[in-house]
Amino acid sequence: MAHFPKPAEGSWTQHYPGLGTGPISYRDSFDPDYWQQEIDSIFTKEWLCVGRVEQLSRVGSYFTKEFAWANRSLVIVKDQGETIRAFHNICRHRGNKLVWHDYPGEETSGYCRQFSCKYHAWRYALDGSLVFVQQEEEFFDLDKENLGLVSVACDVWEGFIFVNLDPQPSQTLTEALGELATGLAGYPYGEMTQRYSVTSKINSNWKLFIDAFVEFYHAPILHQQQSTSEEGQKLAAVGFEGLHYELFSPHSMVSSWGGMAPPADPRMVKPMENFLRSGLFGPWDKPAVVNNNENLPPLVNPSGHRAWGIDSFLLWPNFMILIWETGWYLTYSYWPDSPNSHTFESSLYFVPPETSSQRVAQEYAFSVFKEFALQDANTLEATQSMIETGVVDTFVLNDQEVLCRHHHAAAREQVAAGRRPDAYPWMPAEVSA
């Protein structure tokens, strides 16, 4: 029995007829040739979030991103004019990697006045221009003007820094974000600067972890023990239903209930949650800056349900923003290292604590979050290894897994089109028009 209303068609999935309801193949999650096509027609064509403006706090702050899957290394920097720029991390003299510490393959961050190459000391200003050549007179017809760093398309939306590996992106960042560009704007992301960032190498295709985070059907089961035993059994018996699902193809969102912060009855949660007023849903006491959720962005909490707990947005292709009712946000990125492995990155963002109690409540929220992430991560390896056997060809997805169905389909379509198609068959008419 549905506890929350579904669309008139009877299900979220049938609300988008182009998606179908049949079993789907997971060959797209281990086939090496398909993976390469995803790199070629999705990851090297789309805008990819690489971080937040707060990570580049002053002129000269930089960080690198290693995109080994595309054979690319980037350096992202705040230049003298406070513009955030991205460059290919290669010296124009003889090709040495420009910015790295100790291990050339590892990401790094820091601050500098200029970039100086470790090999022969060519130097570049923060805007990429070549400003110093060692023994310049030894060169022949050196055209310094045209020997600046090779730039990469870079733009900022709501403080999130995006790059695009396509030398000529077919869309601006705002165009690519579509309805989300304004629909998710205005949240006080910039006030939530208390950041916990973790990364992990996961032995699964990148899409499998997205699957695990765009459906909560697994949550009452896989994570059952993380609730008190009585509450855990109750949740498992009831199962999970989303409040709302919506496609903004190729992006998507799910809205979920979450009445545990604070719980109706203290016995529903672990003693530590009561001691610290915090848990998986974050600290229970909302920071003033969210104004009691009076000014949520237009696409957040679309059902307006009083039991609303969290909205989870997939910003195509590999970035997720989760906005919690309790007044903080979480991001996930998935980098496709190989057909059956990826690098997972996650960041929790809170308002800087004003008291020690708030500080401990945030620490506990991180500790609990990480227990869930560890459970999720290891399950993926178990899934990947078995779908790769090919013993079973197709798998069935239920209505609460509509977003799994959708993002695999969106990838297929983009691969088939060679790049993002103009319209997806399941897009609502008013959007594709």
Add this chain to the structure above:
Amino acid sequence: MSAPLALPEEFADLAQFEDWALETWRERYEKRLASTVDEMQALYDAITPRIEEILSYCDRHDVAELPDEVRNLMLLLFSLCEASLPVEIWRQPRVPDSGAADLTMVAEPRL
């Protein structure tokens, strides 16, 4: 012998848990994995009955400029966050079925 962990006088007895006063999440997590549930239960039992008292004591100081002894107390609370999970849920140091899964902390707030 080095001096015992500096703590506010009211909580001086918690100095017996000084090897839980660790600066980074990674150190706290590794300490958790290397400890027995009984050892973590002892930390839990020593702090949780007084946790309200401890928190209100800490709250009397500016969280941005905690004196050393209060800061140490906070580090013990951070370790309790980590250690409470095996104590309250798992009854073993590791998350069950988490196999080789691990996380690297890239950035974390420091006290």
